[in-house]
Amino acid sequence: xxxxxxxxxxxxxxxxxxxxxxxxxxxxxxxxxxxxxxxxxxxxxxxxxxxxxxxxxxxxxxxxxxxxxxxxxxxxxxxxxxxxxxxxxxxxxxxxxxxxxxxxxxxxxxxxxxxxxxxxxxxxxxxxxxxxxxxxxxxxxxxxxxxxxxxxxxxxxxxxxxxxxxxxxxxxxxxxxxxxxxxxxxxxxxxxxxxxxxxxxxxxxxxxxxxxxxxxxxxxxxxxxxxxxxxxxxxxxxxxxxxxxxxxxxxxxxxxxxxxxxxxxxxxxxxxxxxxxxxxxxxxxxxxxxxxxxxxxxxxxxxxxxxxxxxxxxxxxxxxxxxxxxxxxxxxxxxxxxxxxxxxxxxxxxxxxxxxxxxxxxxxxxxxxxx
Amino acid sequence: xxxxxxxxxxxxxxxxxxxxxxxxxxxxxxxxxxxxxxxxxxxxxxxxxxxxxxxxxxxxxxxxxxxxxxxxxxxxxxxxxxxxxxxxxxxxxxxxxxxxxxxxxxxxxxxxxxxxxxxxxxxxxxxxxxxxxxxxxxxxxxxxxxxxxxxxxxxxxxxxxxxxxxxxxxxxxxxxxxxxxxxxxxxxxxxxxxxxxxxxxxxxxxxxxxxxxxxxxxxxxxxxxxxxxxxxxxxxxxxxxxxxxxxxxxxxxxx
Numbered sequence: 001x002x003x004x005x006x007x008x009x010x011x012x013x014x015x016x017x018x019x020x021x022x023x024x025x026x027x028x029x030x031x032x033x034x035x036x037x038x039x040x041x042x043x044x045x046x047x048x049x050x051x052x053x054x055x056x057x058x059x060x061x062x063x064x065x066x067x068x069x070x071x072x073x074x075x076x077x078x079x080x081x082x083x084x085x086x087x088x089x090x091x092x093x094x095x096x097x098x099x100x101x102x103x104x105x106x107x108x109x110x111x112x113x114x115x116x117x118x119x120x121x122x123x124x125x126x127x128x129x130x131x132x133x134x135x136x137x138x139x140x141x142x143x144x145x146x147x148x149x150x151x152x153x154x155x156x157x158x159x160x161x162x163x164x165x166x167x168x169x170x171x172x173x174x175x176x177x178x179x180x181x182x183x184x185x186x187x188x189x190x191x192x193x194x195x196x197x198x199x200x201x202x203x204x205x206x207x208x209x210x211x212x213x214x215x216x217x218x219x220x221x222x223x224x225x226x227x228x229x230x231x232x233x234x235x236x237x238x239x240x241x242x243x244x245x246x247x248x249x250x251x252x253x254x255x256x257x258x259x260x261x262x263x264x265x266x267x268x269x270x271x272x273x274x275x276x277x278x279x280x281x282x283x284x285x286x287x288x289x290x291x292x293x294x295x296x297x298x299x300x301x302x303x304x305x306x307x308x309x310x311x312x313x314x315x316x317x318x319x320x321x322x323x324x325x326x327x328x329x330x331x332x333x334x335x336x337x338x339x340x341x342x343x344x345x346x347x348x349x350x351x352x353x354x355x356x357x358x359x360x361x362x363x364x365x366x367x368x369x370x371x
Numbered sequence: 372x373x374x375x376x377x378x379x380x381x382x383x384x385x386x387x388x389x390x391x392x393x394x395x396x397x398x399x400x401x402x403x404x405x406x407x408x409x410x411x412x413x414x415x416x417x418x419x420x421x422x423x424x425x426x427x428x429x430x431x432x433x434x435x436x437x438x439x440x441x442x443x444x445x446x447x448x449x450x451x452x453x454x455x456x457x458x459x460x461x462x463x464x465x466x467x468x469x470x471x472x473x474x475x476x477x478x479x480x481x482x483x484x485x486x487x488x489x490x491x492x493x494x495x496x497x498x499x500x501x502x503x504x505x506x507x508x509x510x511x512x513x514x515x516x517x518x519x520x521x522x523x524x525x526x527x528x529x530x531x532x533x534x535x536x537x538x539x540x541x542x543x544x545x546x547x548x549x550x551x552x553x554x555x556x557x558x559x560x561x562x563x564x565x566x567x568x569x570x571x572x573x574x575x576x577x578x579x580x581x582x583x584x585x586x587x588x589x590x591x592x593x594x595x596x597x598x599x600x601x602x603x604x605x606x607x608x609x610x611x612x613x614x615x616x617x618x619x620x621x622x623x624x625x626x
Contacts, residue, residue, distance in 0.1 A: 068392070071391075362425075368445050368450060
């Protein structure tokens with residue numbers, strides 16, 4: 001059964017309601033079991049779990065340490081392009097926003113690489129807007145080939161591609177693909193994504209399957225917290241990961257928690273998630289899935305990030321610039337969003353060590369794959 | 372303690388350790404030193420393969436300590452062989468912990484691919500220490516394939532669950548012509564002692580030391596438990612009976 005078919009069997013409002021009806025008894029059971037299921041996950045993200053936050057954090061810490069040790073992986077995003085054909089109403093790259101647009105040339109990419117390498121990074125995340133002509137698969141392929149000698153691990157967060165395109169990129173050394181559904185609320189999805197290829201809910205929903213079929217090592221999922229009821233959206237994300245794990249058993253999975261940030265447009269989240277709720281959500285995922293990699297970006301501020309080290313988080317970005325060319329030629333006007341943790345990579349590395357954790361700069365090698 | 376010989380090397384410590392999950396390289400080095408271990412695994416993915424030397428390798432530069440590169444991250448025999456060849460060049464050792472676990476969730480080893488890779492690597496001059504399920508038949512096949520040891524798991528990597536495969540480990544130890552190193556799942560010194568009492572030649576421990584509140588003390592605790600377990604095994608453990616043996620009710624008529 002495809003995930004589309006699974007997704008269609010669920011009714012959004014019923015899921016939302018069933019989460020709200022979870023009781024403290026359900027939460028206690030979810031905390032006690034060693035093998036939590038999706039009903040336990042619902043209990044852990046429910047309002048009934050709020051008084052159990054410290055217990056959830058303790059359990060999350062213990063599970064994370066056992067699996068991942070006292071380490072945090074370091075990565076840095078490289079924004080290659082802010083050109084976008086989509087009109088996502090919440091995004092700074094929305095094609096209607098009057099900002100300067102650019103896609104980095106080969107030379108500009110290498111200038112950025114030079115700065116990034118001087119900071120010590122081995123894991124890089126390539127980010128673009130969704131503009132198939134300006135920053136489509138051919139462009140990404142060229143960049144991946146060009147930067148492979150400089151990085152042990154290459155990830156992308158770009159427009160969803162066809163399976164053959166992922167296969168092509170994998171052959172050149174691509175390790176991870178991040179693709180966020182934004183929201184699993186199919187009826188409302190179109191309101192946020194009115195144009196461009198992103199308007200096609202099902203094509204996006206099937207993207208992790210295409211990535212899995214292409215044999216990519218790691219798939220990163222997530223939804224944009226703030227668009228819809230985050231509890232229901234998180235249930236669907238967990239359901240999606242569960243489905244993918246059963247089907248693509250050789251693949252690793254990672255989850256991110258983008259919260260909507262101030263940006264060039266005027267969109268304000270209707271369902272904001274506060275700090276306590278975000279901690280609850282991250283702990284719920286860890287308790288539900290002990291192997292899941294959990295990533296926390298510089299969208300969050302340094303206090304939140306430092307305190308989440310150990311409580312589930314396994315990888316962090318540092319020193320991020322969200323505008324193309326930002327490392328070698330900072331230009332605020334081109335940014336996708338304002339980062340909240342603007343410390344340097346060195347400062348963040350030091351903060352991780354101060355918490356008693358080791359920042360891991362390299363945890364992959366191209367020699368481990370056939371390519 | 373009696374000497375353990377694997378290929379061309381002799382070990383006076385029967386505790387092998389890992390290098391992952393520590394809170395810092397200096398803590399890792401201190402814990403390994405306290406454990407008395409003479410063989411440590413190093414994940415290729417963590418090492419700078421271009422230079423073969425980085426901060427972690429630098430910290431492992433201790434007298435009497437040998438590196439055992441592992442192939443964690445590969446998903447089949449072909450990838451393992453490719454990675455092993457690069458590791459030999461980068462790290463200057465032909466010793467290899469062969470790890471092929473295509474399932475990233477439980478990290479369970481793929482016996483079929485491991486056997487295939489072992490044939491190829493042993494032929495190519497590697498000292499191969501394969502990480503495997505506690506599968507007695509596979510162990511015998513790996514002997515034929517030229518493995519230097521077998522490394523059956525006690526329970527899934529990093530779970531600290533102890534010797535869930537105990538009955539199969541006993542069969543492997545009984546049948547093996549190679550050193551048997553119980554690897555993975557050893558979560559407490561008592562588990563390590565249990566493996567050694569069963570007759571394992573060595574154990575490999577990582578998570579239990581690395582994530583302990585005090586990894587140095589825990590390293591020492593494992594050293595002592597491995598020594599105690601080995602000593603007990605060599606001394607000949609008494610058999611375990613479910614009832615007292617006070618008389619011979621069935622054969623007393625013969626006297």
